[in-house]
Amino acid sequence: MRVNDFVIKFANVNGSGSASANAMFAKAVFRMGVPVAPKNIFPSNIQGLPTWFEVRVNDKGFLGRREGIDMMVAMNPQSWDEDVASILPGGYLLYDSTFIREIKRDDIKTIGVPLTKLCNERFTIPRERQLFKNVAYVGALTALLDMDFSVVEGMIAEQFRGKPKAVQPNIDALNLGREYALKYFDCPLDMRVARSDAVGDQILVEGNAAAGLGCVFAGATVAAWYPITPSTSVAEAFERYCNRLRVDPETKKKKFAIVQAEDELAAIGMAIGANWNGARAFTATSGPGISLMSEFLGLAYFAEVPVLLFNIQRGGPSTGMPTRTQQSDIISCAYASHGDTKHVLLFPSDPTEVFDFAIKGFDLSDRLQTPIIVMSDLDLGMNDWTTAPFKIDETTEFDRGKVLNARQLDEIKEFGRYLDVDGDGIPYRTYPGTHPEKGAFFTRGTSHDEYARYTEDGKVNERVMRRLSRKFDTAKTLLPGPVFGQVNQGATLGLIHFGTTAIAIPEAMELLAERKIHLDTMRVRAFPFSREVEDFIKSHEKVFVVEQNRDAQMRSLLVNECGIDPARLVPVLNFDGFPITAAAIADMVSEHLGQGERDQAQDGFAAE
């Protein structure tokens, strides 16, 4: 019996309208109170190529990706063979039995539903026949998996609240599949969805929507962006929510501006110009955009202009795998641009944290007067996640950082844009137009003195550069600190993870525990790293660093910036474009540990 613990995968043709039906299935499971993790595995084209939709259902909340398919809904002849091959022994194959298909396996159970036939009989318009096939297999699944049909009916009703005429055909389509299944198979199967309260008050949302929404609540007014998968939906979500929440009721005018720029260089240029002028502005991009934005990032670092940038990482290098996920821009973002530059990075792990970091990110960027890059990825950005509801604290004001107004300018005896008045390396700024006589300065990317005046005096420039390092140290004390997993007293092994890897960690730890391997875990949430990060590493003999790239980029950052002996940091890597699985982590870790070390890890004696 696989109740509330299985992976079901839908194999479709891109552009055939399967996406919404598949999403409806996932949402239905979610609404039955069972945690789900749907993942859309799509090609970099618009129509006609294979596309997959993988849904992990897990009551325990183990929602990281898992290899092995318990049920495959195989709707695409193109990918039929590999799809059938990926089913676990004893698993199910649901397919359109209108067509005869050769099934080369005898260790799986097949469920043939003549979807095309059923739909052709019931519907006449070709496009409908095509679309309702998807709805029909969802119907069949409700019967096979013992799902609450009213939930699905309810969703149909909601979805077409606008156009009631569309409701009945959809219900009919559902029933076509459902009734066929009930008639020809003994439903439910030994694989089921059962009502649960594991979801609690959680929501189902994608990271990019959370980013856009977070920017609305952070008071962002200007967004400049250039389309690129998988970041496009950040700007789209911001626009959607702004149209809902930021349009003046009387005048119908907008309290926001969204510009689709001509390219990424312009997008970040606009965001910088707006922030310089005191509006909160951001941009969102992915790999290639990061490379193009690096010159401007260097300017913002050196001229100390705040700007928030969402990097929804995809498979690199170059154009790479635009529709796959990776964490491979860490080095290029941390040190973006020529010269001695360092940038603040935030690593959210779920949509709720993306929302929080969007808000926190603007505060930090204003406070630190430097670019902040939120390092999301395609998996987090474009897939729906079961995650905690969004919260804000209305009582707190936005932190706009050290900005002087006219009154303050009159009070202080002198204003120097780049003077380190407070010793924290953070100077005071003014917005243009603040004061008729005081506070004006010239922002420049050329070497400048404490009064923002151009200088070629190397010693002065050196002073400015040292202050920037000081400011970067201050950042360490302001950024979100690490989050620690279960801590076994005396464990000599540690594991560091960040971003979307987090979702796989609890499960990985459970798998390792079964193998008698115990590790302390720490989730890094920001760069530069705080003391705690260093302490965690120093207090463990060996620390695994899990990341989704080839070159162990986070490990490099840790070594560089914390002065850690690389020998103590063991890379655990995955870069095939799919989210890393708990099993893979567990295997790489235990493989690395010889029996000896494993014991010692277990009862916590020091070795070496």
Next chain:
Amino acid sequence: MRVNDFVIKFANVNGSGSASANAMFAKAVFRMGVPVAPKNIFPSNIQGLPTWFEVRVNDKGFLGRREGIDMMVAMNPQSWDEDVASILPGGYLLYDSTFIREIKRDDIKTIGVPLTKLCNERFTIPRERQLFKNVAYVGALTALLDMDFSVVEGMIAEQFRGKPKAVQPNIDALNLGREYALKYFDCPLDMRVARSDAVGDQILVEGNAAAGLGCVFAGATVAAWYPITPSTSVAEAFERYCNRLRVDPETKKKKFAIVQAEDELAAIGMAIGANWNGARAFTATSGPGISLMSEFLGLAYFAEVPVLLFNIQRGGPSTGMPTRTQQSDIISCAYASHGDTKHVLLFPSDPTEVFDFAIKGFDLSDRLQTPIIVMSDLDLGMNDWTTAPFKIDETTEFDRGKVLNARQLDEIKEFGRYLDVDGDGIPYRTYPGTHPEKGAFFTRGTSHDEYARYTEDGKVNERVMRRLSRKFDTAKTLLPGPVFGQVNQGATLGLIHFGTTAIAIPEAMELLAERKIHLDTMRVRAFPFSREVEDFIKSHEKVFVVEQNRDAQMRSLLVNECGIDPARLVPVLNFDGFPITAAAIADMVSEHLGQGERDQAQDGFAAE
């Protein structure tokens, strides 16, 4: 007596025509057989601002920059005070006594020559009066420093071979100063230039000229560039030498193409397009250009297109100090572009090596099918260096790497652009137009299989990425290895340097030896690092890493790529925009070493 061992500095106004006179002085010293290191310290503007010309004269060949001025030729009232202040006690101040100037020091010797008055009497045209002042003080110096006048006369004759009318006025101008000096001061001073044979067969040339010339001898046919200080003269030199050596005598047509691109993105795009097509092409830029080129660098890395790039580093970040020198683009070049990318870097130390690396660089780029970045800097690129003469080995052919011609295509059974046939990670390529039927492929920055076909199969892409790592390992065996300085058996301390820092090392070692500190030195010449580099570090308890940037970027690379414990690498940094001095290195090293360690370094016992 300071014979052939002093620093003389000229303080002038930018655009006043002083540059050629000052250069003439330096060249004259060089022609007397004495090693010189002239350094032009100029502002980022065209006319009217202070500019300096510093000439170190040193018989021993200690030609790194040295603080403290033995003689100041102060021609610029704007910078008068700081210029006078920079003279060493007992040093000389040569100035234009036509004007009364307040000299606040009594510990220096002053030499007033009424240059303006003398020139106004002798010359009538205002521009001439202005220009010849500079020639006149050179004349005075020939007397004061006991220089061979015929040498200077000879240079004038050469310089104006074309226009004999110009010769006499120049000679006259020289004599104006010379005779005045002979008349009013007892020449020569105790500071002199004496004929020597220390120069030998060396030449006096700037690094950028060497780069341009190297590209001519490497068979480069296409140069695409965008103007930016201090790299502009690379393309200019290439053009100059091509016009001399690469124009068809009959048709007068060019065997080269030089395009001034619309920006850096286009410049490297053109270089990549030309290399893809089998012509040797390069570009040259500096900081901001590197940032803009990073997207294309990622493409060339992933699509495996050769391209040679000269990065003449200047003061960063952003527009920074465009007319000052730094070594601060190391990280941004080594890891340029998003995703998992790594690039091959070469670090030349003098113009001769720039010439050699231009030639070697093209061979390596063709062999490795990846971008190669030659990391020069403003000091090396724009100043004349006393350096070994250029040599080539005519017997060797160019190494165009693994390129298949039509015959070979017919012989092999299958062609796959990205197949690792030889196990060294380097695949075979073909040029467009090679064979009517075979060898065509599609170059792309998107994920591809071994046959250059687009794929979204993550495992295939992973395979390609692993091969690229393998190729990078192969590079380690092909790149120029490190050069070792004096090696004291058993010294526990090492020092790593690279690029323009090298010139200061022998002197620094001498200073340290006086303090009983002995270190082994190694000059790194390329990234990725060869085994020898790792071994050197591992065989020393503590290794100093000397570099001209704030963030110890080379140290980071060493730690990352060689898995070194950062604790063993001590940064020795300078980033004020001037070349690091031997004294600064010696001081930072000895300061770091407590007495205890120094002893132990001295008699070579292991500590710690």
Next chain:
Amino acid sequence: MTYITKPSFHHPNLPRNELGLTRRDYEGSMSTLCAGCGHDSVTAAIIEACFELNLPAHKVAKMSGIGCSSKTPTYFLLKSHGFNSVHGRMPSVATGANLANNELKYIGVSGDGDTASIGFGQFAHAVRRQVDMLYIVENNGTYGLTKGQFSATNDRISVGRKGQVNAFESIDLVSIAIQLGASFVARGFSGDKYQLVPLIKAALSHKGFAFIDVISPCVTFNNHGGSTKSFEFVRDHEHTVTGADYVPRREEITAAYPEGSVIDVTLHDESRVRLRKLDATYDPSDRAAALQYMMEHQAKDEVVTGLLYLNTGDTELKEKMDIVDVPLNSLKAADLRPSTEALEKINAGLR
């Protein structure tokens, strides 16, 4: 796996060209574009043109940027080398390739996003440098591959799928190309291969920068009512000023035309293009007039098509730069590396 090879079976009696090749020999791998996408028709027209011109595939290089349009070079001329560069940067790569080897024919395919937005600067400069290539923009007024955002070539009157208005001035690439000195400028429509194929053939026979702006509707994102880049809109608003017939070298022109209504222009390879003036007032050799004409008719929401400007008088990039006739990439060390003596002279000059 998204790469689909076509069955290579050839029907025995498919028509063959002078090289003995069939149209199939000029095809590429299977298109992965949406069914009905205008771009596939442009691909077909390119295949047809190359077939009829008897081009040896290996003497053609295919260049593109990023986008649905930029994918199409994979779908034609399988036996040609191709370079799918980065978004908007194809012009620079093509320029470099061209300088290295001017004996290849360069077919650059781009999109309106690729060319009019991120690549506008590179496009403009490739035009003014008169790079010897055929540059096709498959213009659908939208960003197809990223799912239908407005592009900069959208006319001000056009409305987005979801009713979004386009407040900004549109960039008319044809006018820009004419103004910046392109020597061959045309506009076609993916829906009209009888017009498009001869234009492509003439462009490929022309020396210098040949630009063809092909209105190529995006059936998925920009073929709706409000779009001015839809099949329907173009059909209803097309205004063809010149009909171009391509006449291969050594071929007789037989058909007779009314006085003054045709212009014969001999192209660099001695083939000719016969321009049938459908608007008697139009002079395709007068830049200023052509520009004004474009503006006036576009103001009337007309889509002006045909061969719009032709100048066989200007030189192309390599000539402008006085480069030797043989391709630079064919020069060997002997041609390129000066002697040791030459180097010794240089050393001597530096002492």
Next chain:
Amino acid sequence: MTYITKPSFHHPNLPRNELGLTRRDYEGSMSTLCAGCGHDSVTAAIIEACFELNLPAHKVAKMSGIGCSSKTPTYFLLKSHGFNSVHGRMPSVATGANLANNELKYIGVSGDGDTASIGFGQFAHAVRRQVDMLYIVENNGTYGLTKGQFSATNDRISVGRKGQVNAFESIDLVSIAIQLGASFVARGFSGDKYQLVPLIKAALSHKGFAFIDVISPCVTFNNHGGSTKSFEFVRDHEHTVTGADYVPRREEITAAYPEGSVIDVTLHDESRVRLRKLDATYDPSDRAAALQYMMEHQAKDEVVTGLLYLNTGDTELKEKMDIVDVPLNSLKAADLRPSTEALEKINAGLR
């Protein structure tokens, strides 16, 4: 130290404007450009215009890229904020600044290298977006700061200092601006402040993208015989089509002109510009005609100057985007942050 402050001593009886300020109050720090550089004259004209317009300096923002020209904002309006961005990217920074606060007047200063080469794409898109700013290109046909390379605005006939020929088509920024929809387009000459000052005043009173191409000779690198951007060439070849007089609001126009020879255009701040037509055939409100005129006269090597195109009918960026009237940067948390209830609704919608 290359920053030189000017002595702030004010002569007691310097003329003062309505704000009680003298011209000195509109100056910046000392210029570090070459003696005689055209750019310094443009700086002087900007100072004069702002003084005469009674602009409060802190309500002006100075934007620039990189180059000798881009340095000049340091030399005027010391009490205005300035942003010297990166090479060629000023338009995007200005666009963002503009969206954040449309109550400031934006004066962008760029060079021909900065705008016509590396910044061409950004320039073109700022134009079509109708960003509300004054964009001045100090056009000297060369890269001054990097010591005299050709720029893309060089006319084809122009010859470099060392006799280099310029084989490539030149980019005429005025024509590009007109074509891409700039609503105020003029060309001036740094040597003629009587023409330039009123143009700048009118441009600053105009709402929308106002472009002034100022031929501003580089005395050090491009003022020689072969240059078409030299003082001498411009003086000899200048062809002024319209004389523009700036008439402040509430001021009477007294002077009388012959019928049809003048056009009065009221600008957005109710001031007016009086256009004296020096070429009766010229119509500064007809884009297509204006373009053709430019081309024809440039073909005759004439430098057409004056207010060349004016359209007070179009909307500017913020209007096109329906943004609230108050500056976005003035909105507070209360205006911007939705309530907890609103957030709860959103959460509910995601269950």
